[in-house]
Amino acid sequence: MIGKVYVGVDVSKAKLDVCVEGGRAFVIENAPKKIVASLRRLLKEHAAAGLHVCYESTGVYGDALRDACWACGVAVSVLNAKQVRDWAKGSGQMAKTDKIDARVVCGFARAVGAPPCEAPAEWRTLVRGLLKLREAFVQQRVLVLGHLEQTAEARFRKRLESEAARLDKQVGKLEAEMVAAVRSDADASQVMARMTSVKGIGALTACSVIALVPEIGTLGRKRAAALAGLAPYADDSGTHSGERHIRAGRADLRRALYMPAVCAIRHNLILKAFYKGLRKRGKHAKVALTAVMRRLIILLDRIAGKPGFVPCAS
Structure with missing residues (x-):
């Protein structure tokens, strides 16, 4: 085996199916402490070559794995799920299970390559979180304004108008925090x-x-x-x-x-x-x-x- 050892991971809400290049496979709980313990064990086993963990983008369920890799100094890559699946089909792998998916991710990383993700600066992480929160508030405001447009009774309109004003205020605060966070760099x-x-x-x-x-x-x-x-x-x-x-x-x-x-x-x-x-x-x-x-x-x-x-x- 040449160079680093790739580790393919299939991520789900409760567990992680892991395939270490060379054939070893195991399952662990998708919890920060369990992930860190497994990474430290793998680092000892492959100290000479080094590890490179790869997994498909799955929303927030992969965040614990990504953060644990950064904390342990392990290279980590988030792959495009469609590209991985297309590569699997092109390689003749039609079956799909969590265990197989982990092995496919590992094979894809070795064959195609996977640029590692760098840990973002703290201010960038903050702005991304604020953006998601702002989007949630904006969606709520759209729903409230939709109800307001369809409501005729004054007592209900007053409540909806109050809620819309509250959401407007929250959105404004979030936007101000985002600008301040970017200006901090x-x-x-x-x-x-x-x-x-x-x-x-x-x-x-x-x-x-x-x-x-x-x-x-x-x-x-x-x-x-x-x-x-x-x-x-x-x-x-x-x-x-x-x-x-x-x-x-x-x-x-x-x-x-x-x-x-x-x-x-x-x-x-x-x-x-x-x-x-x-x-x-x-x-x-x-x-x-x-x-x-x-x-x-x-x-x-x-x-x-x-x-x-x-x-x-x-």
Whole structure:
């Protein structure tokens, strides 16, 4: 065996199915203490080669494993579940169980490679948590306002209006905390200031992009568009030329760019002209708006990566 030892893990709420490269497999409870104990044991067994833990993205259920790896100094990678499954099918592995999935993850990491995730700075973790909390409050506010629109009785409307006002206040506090957290880091604060110089990009959008995309500033045009899920992919074969469609990418980043794009096509002269040009060429409104979102993430990546770059006045 060459180099590091890959450890494939299939994550579920209650347990972790583990497959160590070389054939060993076992199951442990998905609890921080159990995970740390297992990692320390594996580190002793493979001290010379080193470990690299890999698992598929499963929401919050993999957080304990990821944090334990960082605490123990073990490289850890979060893999795209669809890519892993497609690789398994391409390798002839059609059966699917937790034990098999752990072995497949291990094989995928060895065959394809898996860049390790770096532990984020404390302020970035805080901003991501605040973003999730803000999204939950915004969804609650939408529900409350929907009920308010359908309610006629004054006594019920008063309660709903009070709840909507409370949620508005909470959202405002969270946004202020996010901005303060980003400004606590000197480099991130400067990037945010440059981003907000673009019409359509406010402090909230800048905070979201900086927190959700640690790679911002290093991507380039194609990678930035693909990362946001805004790159149009070809669908051609022989004489067939299919429509281009966007796919994959980070949905939370796309959501963060949607309203800024709507604002930009009204108030940013350059992007407004770009949008109108696409519409005159017959592009559907949503297609044109997606193109504006793509322009925005490419622009923000360039702003973050080149401190001397100054966007055109708009």
